[in-house]
Every structure is written in C-alpha cells, then in structure tokens.
Amino acid sequence: MENLCDKTAIVGIGRTEISRNCGRTELKMATEAILDAVEDAGLNIEDIDGMINYTMDTAEQIEIVRSLGIPNLSFFSKTPYGGGGSCGTIAHAAAAVHAGLANYVVCVRSIRDASAPVKIGDFDTSKSSYNSDVYWGMYLPYGLITPVSWIGMFTQRYMHEYGIQDGAFFPIAQVARENANRNPHALFYNRPLTYEEYMDSPMNVTPLRRHDCCVNVDGAVAIIVTTADRAQHLKQRPAYISGVSQGMSTNGEQMTSFYRPDITGYPEIEEYGKKIFKMAGVTPQDIDVAQFYDAFSSEIPMQLEALGFVSKGEGVAYCEGGHRIRPDGELPINTSGGLMSEGYVHGMNLIAEGVRQIRGTSTTQIKDAELSLVTGGPGVPTGGLILKRR
C-alpha cells in the first residue's frame, strides 16, 4: 500500500463562536464556518469540490452547497458514530484528494446541542427519535439513556480493576480548564476550576461528576484538506497529514461495547493508533502536543493507554498532579481547553487546535511543536490523526 504520509495537508480552519444559545440554525453556522475556513486558506468558495460532515449533522450537504453557491461537488461522504467520526472526516478527505476525486475538501461539523429543541441528555419521550431503533431496545427501557452513562459503565470497571479513587480525574479537568482560561474563544474562558469546586459538583452519573463532563454547546468548525503540492502555494503554513486512520473493532456497538472480554480498553483505538504511528513513522514519545477527545475526563487516561503513551492501568497515575500534561510538561494536552472546557463541538474543534499548534497560533502554544496528535471519540468506532510541521 502506498503510504499517505505527508501527501496531503490541512490548509484552512474556520469556526463560529461557541455558545449556549446561538440563535440560528445549524445550516447557518455551517456556512459561516466554511466561509471562515475558505478565507483562512486563501481560497474561493468556488474551489471547494468535496465535502464531509457527520451522519449526525442536521445541516444537509445539499443545503450547504445551495446556500453557499458552491458550483459542484465531485466527492461527498459522511462519517458515522458521533464524535468517533471527527478524525474520520480527515481520513476520507485525505484519501479523496490524494486519489484525485476532489481538489479541496471541506470537513464540517455544526452542532446545536445546547439550544436545539431536542437533545440527548434531556430526554423527551414524545420527540425521541432513537427509541424506535432496535439497537436501543436493550438499553433505553432500563434508563441507560445518555452518553455519560455509557462512558460511566466503562469507567466504573476501569476504576475497579486499577484501584482508582474518586477525585483522581480532577487534574485532567483542571489542566483543560487552565488552558481554556487562556483561550478567549472557550466557553469557560472566565471560569477557573478549583479542587473544591470539582469535588463539590454533583454526581451526574456515578462515577462521573459534573466537572468530569463536557457541556452541550452550539457551534461549528470547518477544516479544508488538499494535496501537499497545492498546500505549498496557499496562504497558511500547511499542517501535513502524516498519519490518519479510522478504527472499528469486533464485538463493539455504537456506544455500548460492554461485551468484550476487557472493557477497560478500546481495541479500535489500539488499532488506529498502530496504523497512524506506523504511517507517520513516529512513536508516541515523538508527539509534541496532543488533543484527546475528552467528552468525559476518564477518556483521557484510557486513550493514553490504548495509544501506547503508557502501559495498561497507568493512565491515571500519568495525569496525577497534572504536571506531565500541562503546557510545560512532557505531553501537553488539550491546549484550547478541549471538549470539557473550550466546548463540545463534537471533536472538530480539537482538529482545528491541532492545526493551530502546527502553525504556532494557539493561545497555549507549545514552542516548536512539530508533531500534533488529535483523537476521535472513545467507546465508538473512531479514528485519529497525526499532523506535522516541516
């Protein structure tokens, strides 16, 4: 197989504000983010000939094309499984531009979890669309309804097997918040987080308390991918795509992979991890900065283990005190504040931050960052991405 390493690049990033009440449609936010990304890249909207968004996106691609007057798309696809699809959009885009199916592919996610009428987490039986799904029949009748409970189920077993105590995830929430406090775009820019506030916050679903969880937000992020050759002639320093892959492993489900021999790990993350490090020709120790998908704090130590940064069961100890994962530590993480403290734009904002680290434009910039890792959502079929500066 021909190696895709550094053959493609991210050349544009765009976004809307992150808020709790955007007052406009997902479609409008998607168009704003795309125009912002096109401007950022130094392109014209007419150059866009490929598009990828999430299957969960309510902003239809054909509506985006119609609204923006994009002349024609020669490649379009969607990535499934919620936040597991974030880096998958980049995998599709890289494959498409490298194969010549399109020249400039825009990946976009527009989410309105905070102010839309129906949302996961505030369950409305009369409006639910997912209780008509056979898969959910094994879960919803028992009240296992929300993402925090699905991740909580993995987390409880993880804590049991490795003797992890209540409060041990605090440094993860704290470091994300410190980074958000430097990022004016973040939902929690003006809100520090103390240990007392964290421990006093109510249990949401045991073992995860409020400050272990992201908050629903409104917002959109767009990312433009093209070939390395084209990238060299555009406005921004290219973020070369050194490694990218999706992962869907056996005996999983879309959020409830509780049936594997071991549920304290994520085989799909181990699999995509092996692939992207091999593709990029680097090891976890070479990574300068990482944006881990963190809808919930416990997802970070479990990803550190699955991707080989630490051995099994050592993820929480690695994060203890937070010094290793702070900006001056050996592996700075979630430098925009992550999903927990910048905002839950379903992982696409993590990709944008990974690009800013390569460009040198983050509000928590890691000096001379050359290799930037971004991960997709755990507990579902997912994917990961290694970006390079050169």
Place this chain on the structure above:
Amino acid sequence: MVQYNKQYPTPRPDVNEDTIDYWMLMQETKQLHVQKCKNCGTYSHPPRPVCHNCRQFKLEWVPTTGKGTVYSYVIYYRSVHPGFEVPYEVVLVELEEGVRIISNMIDCKPDEIYIGMPVEVVVDQVWEDLALPKFKRRNT
C-alpha cells in the same frame, strides 16, 4: 432499583426479526433466553443473525441459569427522563454463560451495589404484553 413515574411512559424496546424471539420468550416462558450456536456452542448477546465465531446461521434460543454477577454499574443522580425516578442504577451483569446483559436491580438501593455482587434474574412485568429481565441479590 428503578422506580417508574407512570405519568411519563418509559421507552419500550422496538423489535425486528433478529430480536423478537428474545422478548417473546421472556413474555411467554418468563425465563431469560439467549442465543447459542448449534454448531460451535458460542453464546451471543445482544441478539444477532449469525454466529460471529463460526459464521453458521445456526443460532438457537436457550434458557439461561439466570445466575450471574455484577460486572459494572452506573448510578443516575441527574434526571434525564421523567419516567425514571433518580437515583437509580443500571447494572451490567455477566451471566454464568459468559454473556453480559444490561438491566436494573429490583431489591436494593443504588449504593448497595458493588462489582462482583452475585445476582439472579427475575421477571419484571413492566407492561402487560412485555416483561423486562431484571435482577435481585443471590445468596451464594
């Protein structure tokens, strides 16, 4: 233990040809059945159309012993559905057959549950035409 607020109907499982026997057998025999492969003996849950181990379309429904242990659990403190009164727990039970199943307890408070707790299945006739397999403490 889940207590329902009957004013707000809780979700019922939707079914198709792959899953309907699971619910029908529960309703008719008041026993928990899971799929077992006639060819290789592998158990499957949740239901699927074909044996994942040997790729034979020879899955049959067999009754379980109903005995198992709590493998993991969560406790809801924040209400997300008015039909389920908080706090309530959701348990992941590993059955003696080796398969796991999501359910609720019927005889203990959420804070009494622990990983490794021995449990056995009971039938909760939540609807007239549809029962849910649930669990109670088991003496060992």
